[in-house]
Amino acid sequence: MSAMSVSSLPAFRNEPFTDFSRAENAEALRQALATVHGELGRSYELLIGGKNVQTGRTFASVNPAKPGQVVGVHAEADETEALAAVEAAQAAFATWGKTSVAERVELLLKASAKLRERHFEFCGWLTVEVGKNWAEADADVGECIDFLEFYAREALKLDAATTPIQYPGEKNMLRYVPLGVGAVIPPWNFPLAIMAGMTTAAIVTGNTVVLKPSPDAPTIAAKFVALMVEVGLPAGVVNLVQGGPEVGRAIVEHKQVRFIAFTGSKKVGLEIHERAAKTLPGQKFLRRTILELGGKDSIIVDADANLDDAVTGVVASAFGFNGQKCSACSRAIVADAIYDSFTEKLKAKVEALQSGPPEENFYVGPVINVVAQERVLNYIEVGQKEGQLLTGGTAIKTAEGGYYIAPTVFTEVKPDARLAQEEIFGPLLAVIRAKDFDDALEIANNTEYGLTGAIYTSSADKLERARREFHVGNLYLNRKCTGAMVGAHPFGGFNMSGTDSKAGGPDYLLLFTQAKSIAERL
Numbered sequence: 390m391s392a393m394s395v396s397s398l399p400a401f402r403n404e405p406f407t408d409f410s411r412a413e414n415a416e417a418l419r420q421a422l423a424t425v426h427g428e429l430g431r432s433y434e435l436l437i438g439g440k441n442v443q444t445g446r447t448f449a450s451v452n453p454a455k456p457g458q459v460v461g462v463h464a465e466a467d468e469t470e471a472l473a474a475v476e477a478a479q480a481a482f483a484t485w486g487k488t489s490v491a492e493r494v495e496l497l498l499k500a501s502a503k504l505r506e507r508h509f510e511f512c513g514w515l516t517v518e519v520g521k522n523w524a525e526a527d528a529d530v531g532e533c534i535d536f537l538e539f540y541a542r543e544a545l546k547l548d549a550a551t552t553p554i555q556y557p558g559e560k561n562m563l564r565y566v567p568l569g570v571g572a573v574i575p576p577w578n579f580p581l582a583i584m585a586g587m588t589t590a591a592i593v594t595g596n597t598v599v600l601k602p603s604p605d606a607p608t609i610a611a612k613f614v615a616l617m618v619e620v621g622l623p624a625g626v627v628n629l630v631q632g633g634p635e636v637g638r639a640i641v642e643h644k645q646v647r648f649i650a651f652t653g654s655k656k657v658g659l660e661i662h663e664r665a666a667k668t669l670p671g672q673k674f675l676r677r678t679i680l681e682l683g684g685k686d687s688i689i690v691d692a693d694a695n696l697d698d699a700v701t702g703v704v705a706s707a708f709g710f711n712g713q714k715c716s717a718c719s720r721a722i723v724a725d726a727i728y729d730s731f732t733e734k735l736k737a738k739v740e741a742l743q744s745g746p747p748e749e750n751f752y753v754g755p756v757i758n759v760v761a762q763e764r765v766l767n768y769i770e771v772g773q774k775e776g777q778l779l780t781g782g783t784a785i786k787t788a789e790g791g792y793y794i795a796p797t798v799f800t801e802v803k804p805d806a807r808l809a810q811e812e813i814f815g816p817l818l819a820v821i822r823a824k825d826f827d828d829a830l831e832i833a834n835n836t837e838y839g840l841t842g843a844i845y846t847s848s849a850d851k852l853e854r855a856r857r858e859f860h861v862g863n864l865y866l867n868r869k870c871t872g873a874m875v876g877a878h879p880f881g882g883f884n885m886s887g888t889d890s891k892a893g894g895p896d897y898l899l900l901f902t903q904a905k906s907i908a909e910r911l
């Protein structure tokens with residue numbers, strides 16, 4: 390038994406959001422941004438087996454609000470480093486897999502404490518590297534702290550597990566043992582919380598990891614891994630390799646990698662799913678995949694809804710961080726009876742959103758890169774044929790060449806249109822007209838995804854029908870469909886949105902373990 394138990398720790402509570410209307414908090418963030426500016430353009434190495442590694446090849450990450458500004462220059466890995474990283478993880482597993490849960494939990498708690506100290510600095514990195522405004526950056530850092538604190542407690546609970554029944558004449562035990570070496574492949578859009586959440590869930594349960602962050606957010610990952618090293622991460626427990634799809638593939642295809650924790654697009658997730666299913670020569674286990682993928686998330690606005698609340702919720706869900714959240718609302722399904730008044734209020738609210746540099750805390754910042762900007766502009770062209778432009782519809786040019794797009798809404802989009810079916814991942818909302826509530830529910834369930842969804846109605850019966858019939862992993866009633874809180878809203882999607890892993894929930898750590906059932910005759 391470990392000396393530490395969950396009751397010896399303060400009860401978990403979500404990290405509070407920072408109130409930036411207070412002058413001291415705004416000032417702290419500005420100062421942190423100044424510190425971050427002093428470090429822009431620095432070089433970073435890989436971390437393999439506790440050693441910093443140069444590769445002779447580099448790539449740069451840039452500020453999407455001013456692409457001429459280099460955020461970090463990173464050593465780029467290829468197959469050689471991927472192989473070395475898996476070997477280092479394998480070697481470290483021999484000891485890390487046998488450490489006490491208390492030791493691993495201590496590591497997460499120390500990291501959480503350190504991150505609290507450096508909260509504003511990490512906000513600054515999120516602002517310059519992926520274009521988050523202050524509140525979005527603050528929420529990403531807060532979620533990361535929440536994951537560390539939550540998984541620390543969940544690991545202790547798992548360690549204290551017993552069998553449901555003690556068979557007479559025996560002592561029965563369940564031990565949740567680690568799997569071994571895992572690949573962790575996060576997306577760029579929650580480059581701190583999701584990256585650190587998957588990584589620390591894997592290591593707190595005794596696994597070792599090869600982490601390959603998104604090439605759009607390598608600096609944030611490098612900063613977090615350095616923080617982990619600072620608080621005592623042993624060599625080889627997390628190995629950091631940077632680069633794009635090629636290095637990701639090389640890790641996924643390695644026969645010693647027992648599990649792959651991936652969050653990202655459906656396309657890449659399906660490729661990983663398929664590759665992981667193929668048995669490699671010499672492979673002795675079934676590879677496990679934990680896949681959290683895209684979404685095409687809907688908000689139903691029923692005729693009896695509070696319209697102002699619904700408009701506020703739709704705008705926040707569709708345009709918070711420019712719709713670059715897997716949970717973002719990209720379809721508002723609006724009852725015919727209120728359609729015109731809804732769209733009128735929606736137009737006014739969307740047009741009041743201010744675009745500008747995230748560092749100056751504008752609500753609407755740039756999208757992540759030129760490819761994303763082109764993708765969204767292409768969908769705007771599609772929208773011109775499939776619906777009626779209510780507002781937006783253009784790129785916003787700035788002197789610094791940031792990848793801005795005006796928040797865009799198309800109305801009268803048909804339920805089977807591309808705009809209503811394909812994940813766009815940008816500031817583009819389709820408004821769909823529903824004949825009645827039955828029709829609205831049918832439309833809400835008509836995509837291949839099933840991640841988040843929300844409904845605004847004042848009818849208890851309709852809420853109950855949504856609970857039963859709205860087929861999504863995260864359903865919200867009379868509130869926005871973004872902003873899942875660790876512990877309160879375990880997160881994961883149905884259908885093509887993934888394996889429904891429920892990050893931040895009580896079952897998540899089980900995915901990184903295997904249960905050993907032990908019976909001792911008394």
Ligand code: NAD
Nearest residue numbers: 575576577602603634637638653654657681682683684715
């Ligand atoms: P992406 O799929 O392009 O990339 C994700 C990661 O996979 C990156 O690290 C990338 O370098 C790597 N990768 C790319 N090709 C690979 C390959 N062939 N083999 C191995 N690794 C490979 O996604 P993205 O653009 O970074 O993120 C946006 C997507 O993520 C959206 O679809 C969004 O909905 C989804 N997302 C889902 C959740 C969720 O919880 N369901 C959360 C956040 C983002």
